Amino acid sequence: MRKIEFAEVAPLIEYERMREGYRRRIIDLKRRRRVQVGDHLSFLFENRETVLFQIQEMLRAERIVEEARVRDEIDVYNDLIPGEGELSATLFIEIEDPALIKETLDRLMGIDVGERVWIEIGGAHVIPGIFEAGHSDEERGKLSAVHFVRFRFGPAEIRGFREDDAFLVADHPGARARVRIPDEVKASLLQDLGA
Structure with missing residues (x-):
C-alpha cells in the first residue's frame, strides 16, 4: 500500500x-474496519x-x-x-469505567508480548500479531491503552483469507476471545491484501 x-x-x-x-x-x-474481541479489545484495521x-x-x-x-x-x-501482504491494526484497550482503568490494564499486561493475538484462517493458518515495541513497560507495570500490530500474510494465507472464515483471537490470561471477522470487514481487508 x-x-x-x-x-x-x-x-x-x-x-x-x-x-x-x-x-x-x-x-x-x-x-467497516473495526473488530471487537472480548470486552476490552477493539482492533481498527488501518489503511x-x-x-x-x-x-x-x-x-x-x-x-x-x-x-x-x-x-x-x-x-x-x-x-x-500496511506493507505488501500485511494487515495493520491499532489495538485499543477500551475501558468505560475510569475506576477500572488501572486494574484492567494491569490484568492485560503482556498482551503485546509473544503470540497472544493472531488471525486464524479456516483452521489451517495462524498469523501471529507482531506488536510495535515501546507501548508497555512490564518492569514499571505500565501498559499503554493503544498498540500497533501487524499481521504478515503469505500467498497461501491470503488465498485462505479470501476463501475461508477468519477469526481474530486473543489468548491472554486477562482476555481470551475468538471472534469471526465479519464479512463486511473481511471484504475491506481483502482490498488491503490486494486479493
Whole structure:
C-alpha cells in the first residue's frame, strides 16, 4: 500500500472547510474496519484513508502548519500503513469505567508480548500479531491503552483469507476471545491484501 505523501495532506484552512463531511465518511469507513474481541479489545484495521485522517486530525489539534513538522507527522503515521501482504491494526484497550482503568490494564499486561493475538484462517493458518515495541513497560507495570500490530500474510494465507472464515483471537490470561471477522470487514481487508 502506497505511503501518504505531503501533497495529499490538506492545508489546515482547507481541511477545516471540508472536515465535517470528511469526518463522517471516515467514521463510516472505520465502522467497516473495526473488530471487537472480548470486552476490552477493539482492533481498527488501518489503511491509507484512516491514516491520512489521523494525520489531518493531529495537524488540526496541534495547529501544525510548518512544512518540516507536517512532513515529520507524515513520516510517523506512515508506519501504520500496511506493507505488501500485511494487515495493520491499532489495538485499543477500551475501558468505560475510569475506576477500572488501572486494574484492567494491569490484568492485560503482556498482551503485546509473544503470540497472544493472531488471525486464524479456516483452521489451517495462524498469523501471529507482531506488536510495535515501546507501548508497555512490564518492569514499571505500565501498559499503554493503544498498540500497533501487524499481521504478515503469505500467498497461501491470503488465498485462505479470501476463501475461508477468519477469526481474530486473543489468548491472554486477562482476555481470551475468538471472534469471526465479519464479512463486511473481511471484504475491506481483502482490498488491503490486494486479493
